[in-house]
Amino acid sequence: MAKLFRAVIMGPPGSGKGTISERIAQRFGLARLSSGDFVRENIAANTDAGVLAKTYIERGLLVPDHVMTRLLLPRLEEMTRHSWLMDGFPRTLAQAKALNSTCDLDLVISLNIPYETLKERLSDRWIHPASGRVYNMGFNPPHVQGRDDISGEPLIQHDDDKPEALVARLRHYKDVAKPIIDLYKSKGILHTFSGTETDRIWPYINSLLSTKIPSTSQTDTQRIPMP
Secondary structure, X not given: OOOOOEEEEEOOOOOOHHXXXXXXXXXXXXXXXXXXXXXXXXXXXXXXXXXXXXXXXXXXXXXXXXXXXXXXXXXXXXOOOOOEEEEOOOOOHHHHHHHHHHOOOOEEEEEEOOHHHHHHHHHOEEEOOOOOOEEEOOOEOOOOOOEOOOOOOEOEOOHHHOXXXXXXXXXXXXXXXXXXXXXXXXXXXXXXXEOOOHHHHHHHHHHHHHHHOOHHHOOOHHHOOXX
16 A cells, blocks of 8 residues: 655745645645635534634634644544645644644645745735635736636735734744744654745755655545545
8 A cells, every 4th residue: 555645834924835735736646735725614514613713713813723623633534545735734833733643744844935025925915715715916816806716706805914914923923833843843854945936945845745755655636535
């Protein structure tokens, strides 16, 4: 039986996690798992965990650890026969420890992007709230200004993407990410990539993964169990 491969990608808001995750999934046949997608799916399905998560989101609060783990870990337990890449989880040390109790990670990618680059990217970022689709007015604009390409619904800019909130948001990320990074560094599975352009970082990530993922572990992502 082919060895499975499980990885996590970390990075501050605007670091390009979504773009790089998509490229990894396509290039190496990994299932791309997004914590944001899981949250939206559970809210739409009106599950107990989804209803609970919604109460925090509607108040502008972060979804707490016990709710996030309740949302995500059962899904990971369904993925025992698949290789995957997780984007957006874990975000705290408690979540990282919960993930460790469920599976053994092979690799953690950490994106280290300068503040000025993040500031520029986030100031141009607009989001379709219902789907989580992200647009950047500089390099990935919608076909119609201010409208989602698929639904035609209005796009919004999060208050915490605005420059005045960005410093606090990035400081918070740095504070909560440090113990997670230290944990994965101590396990010898952390790989950090620095730069200002996703297209310049990607070849290094691609090269690393080419040495880490056996070709036989590339899974059929069409048969991933969905809720």
